[in-house]
Amino acid sequence: MAKYRKILVAYDGSPSAQNALSLASQLAREDKSWIKVLAVVPPYLGDLELVGVSDIKETITGPGQKLLAEARQCADHEGVHILTNLEQGEPYEQIVHVAEEENCDLIVMGRRGKGKMERELMGSVTARVIGHTNKDVLVIPENGTLSWQNILLATDGSTCCDNALARALEIAQERSAKLNAVSVVYSNDEFYAVGQEIMKELYQDADKVLDKVRKWAGDLGVQTELFVRDGEPHQAITAMAAEISASLIVMGSHGRKGLTRLLMGSVTERVIGYADCPVLVCHL
Incomplete structure (x- = not known):
């Protein structure tokens, strides 16, 4: 079967990620697929700047929760239901791990930037995901269509x-x-x-x-x-x-x-x- 059953969308709130989620939603509607949206925040490593902050967990995970709330709004606008995950750690490691744990068969990622350096490197997270996962990966340009x-x-x-x-x-x-x-x-x-x-x-x-x-x-x-x-x-x-x-x-x-x-x-x-x-x- 060519149709993907479960799709993982890596979401960081950027315009390219928003477009990737929109097009993944289009694909999900066509194929009746599930969508899991993943946001990744840095782990707490004892940063001294956070000493004295009363709720360290909220300080670290708060931005990720806002990203997922934004993703849910986008999905509602597209007329699809999504499941969400918030993880802490190295982004590419978490994307690969969640795709494996959730048995996703497609990872969807946005591609930012048109500058020469950005085009040559095309995003370290994306490159690392492709290098480490055994899932299909769909990379969508910021203004791309599907x-x-x-x-x-x-x-x-x-x-x-x-x-x-x-x-x-x-x-x-x-x-x-x-x-x-x-x-x-x-x-x-x-x-x-x-x-x-x-x-x-x-x-x-x-x-x-x-x-x-x-x-x-x-x-x-x-x-x-x-x-x-x-x-x-x-x-x-x-x-x-x-x-x-x-x-x-x-x-x-x-x-x-x-x-x-x-x-x-x-x-x-x-x-x-x-x-x-x-x-x-x-x-x-």
Whole structure:
């Protein structure tokens, strides 16, 4: 089933989070899903500035309670019922933990900022959530909308991308949507100057990757259009999305481990940072 049963929305009160909650509510109405809204506040670590405060718990959790009250107002406006959680701790850890404990199958997060640095890093919390969770993660730009009707799958033929392909086909089949797929050949001027044969082989490999998409889609009766592009992968993918007016980009996560989970700048993370439409990251 392509439809998500239980959705976790990470909420910090920002315009991007408000938009993420609004679009998650839209999805919940369409699919009759549950929504859990999570706000995370810092833990009390014995800060001397709080010495003398009569109600430390209220001082720390009060802002979080206000966020959840605001979220409930937004949900009421959208006509959906939500459940709420307030947790203390590191935001990405709590988001991952609550999604696991509550058996959510989708995490929805907003994406802030259009500055170069913000796009490159696309938000440390979001990057860490993607690196640590085994749930699908939907990242929505601050002014983004949500539609399933014109999907772009970015694939390199790896196992994680096969998982994203399976999810994209589920979505396209269940929602009668078209699936576009792109495989990117990494290239630069040096490749073209001295590596014509290498480039030819890389293009052939990309065609083989898309042959799998064609076969899987054909077995399910899903309409597809396939593209090979070259260049920097994240640039080629976002340019392709703009060219075809994609409503959603679907990508896989490579399941990083250890310290590499904390490193930003992967193709997936950069696509999230630069894309004008929502990005769905599928995990193994």
